[in-house]
Amino acid sequence: MTADEPQWLTEDERAAWLAASAVLIRLPAALDAQLQADHGLTFFEYMVLAVLSEREDRTLQMSDIAAATSSSLSRLSHVVKRLEAQGLVRRERVPGAGRRTNAVLTDAGFAKVVAAAPGHVARVRDLLVDAVPAEDLAALRRIGETVLGRIDPEDRCP
Amino acid sequence: MTADEPQWLTEDERAAWLAASAVLIRLPAALDAQLQADHGLTFFEYMVLAVLSEREDRTLQMSDIAAATSSSLSRLSHVVKRLEAQGLVRRERVPGAGRRTNAVLTDAGFAKVVAAAPGHVARVRDLLVDAVPAEDLAALRRIGETVLGRIDPEDRCP
DNA sequence: CGGAATAACTTGACGGATCAAGTTCTTCGT
DNA sequence: ACGAAGAACTTGATCCGTCAAGTTATTCCG
Numbered sequence: 378m379t380a381d382e383p384q385w386l387t388e389d390e391r392a393a394w395l396a397a398s399a400v401l402i403r404l405p406a407a408l409d410a411q412l413q414a415d416h417g418l419t420f421f422e423y424m425v426l427a428v429l430s431e432r433e434d435r436t437l438q439m440s441d442i443a444a445a446t447s448s449s450l451s452r453l454s455h456v457v458k459r460l461e462a463q464g465l466v467r468r469e470r471v472p473g474a475g476r477r478t479n480a481v482l483t484d485a486g487f488a489k490v491v492a493a494a495p496g497h498v499a500r501v502r503d504l505l506v507d508a509v510p511a512e513d514l515a516a517l518r519r520i521g522e523t524v525l526g527r528i529d530p531e532d533r534c535p
Numbered sequence: 536m537t538a539d540e541p542q543w544l545t546e547d548e549r550a551a552w553l554a555a556s557a558v559l560i561r562l563p564a565a566l567d568a569q570l571q572a573d574h575g576l577t578f579f580e581y582m583v584l585a586v587l588s589e590r591e592d593r594t595l596q597m598s599d600i601a602a603a604t605s606s607s608l609s610r611l612s613h614v615v616k617r618l619e620a621q622g623l624v625r626r627e628r629v630p631g632a633g634r635r636t637n638a639v640l641t642d643a644g645f646a647k648v649v650a651a652a653p654g655h656v657a658r659v660r661d662l663l664v665d666a667v668p669a670e671d672l673a674a675l676r677r678i679g680e681t682v683l684g685r686i687d688p689e690d691r692c693p
Numbered sequence: 694c695g696g697a698a699t700a701a702c703t704t705g706a707c708g709g710a711t712c713a714a715g716t717t718c719t720t721c722g723t
Numbered sequence: 724a725c726g727a728a729g730a731a732c733t734t735g736a737t738c739c740g741t742c743a744a745g746t747t748a749t750t751c752c753g
Binding site for chain 1 (some may be wrong): 541542548551554557559560561604630653660662666669673674677679682683686
């Protein structure tokens, strides 16, 4: 490939990317810190529990959790094993369906989400949702969806 | 504290946060993947080298790099040790100034940044900068700066 | 119907990140 | 001028994520 002068960022683009990349590092760290300090949970662990808690039967297949949380199956497997060891989640193989496995939120797990959610949501509001005007939040959504589309040329939409 | 009904997210807020949090996970992963595959660098390592390369003397104090890359000094110290082992960076104590240490980009390190930058910038353009309209990018910058301000009630601005 | 390919995980080894503690200078108070 | 406090790292233990390889059904194809 001929790679003429690469297309550097303009001053505005640079500033936007600088801010964005700092957020990419610091925001997850801030959320982790809150959840860890108050409930001994990772942001990712919280997401797993939260996704399960939204199901009526508190049950979801491993692959679906992985898709919902943007994680690899491998990472999820390790995390669910830890959560299971803490009694927050239970795993059960779906009979007659290949190697499919469901994760089920236990009562303890549900209680944990219920305890952790308000503080977490409050932090998300404090840092982001309540801090920016509604139209910027709408822009953020558009941006996010665009970026996800470009990163992953089509993961199925549920 | 009395914790009346916690303030849940509205439908729009929820959608924005869902997209944003997915980006928070996937975008760094995508950038890491490109840099790792093409140059054997982490996004974070690249940032360290890039920040140094922007200085005329290719030199920066450890703390300043840490601030510029939003990392802890500890993390930076480990990474710089690795980079030093690869000959991309050199460390030198600043004499007569406490424990201050400067990191200096070597020629090999500079060459590495020069080699890696175009591909990296192209990816950032591809995934974000060129994918969203200019006014959304401006919004992203505002949002980013706001969020950073809320996470860290004042780190100094250079 | 039998074997190869595929899907859906699990596991183990390894590398990177975090946290707490340890160094080593400098400065500040008395 | 001397000891205590603080600044600026470094180090080691531990934990988490990733990558490659291993399992275990199921399905597809000849």
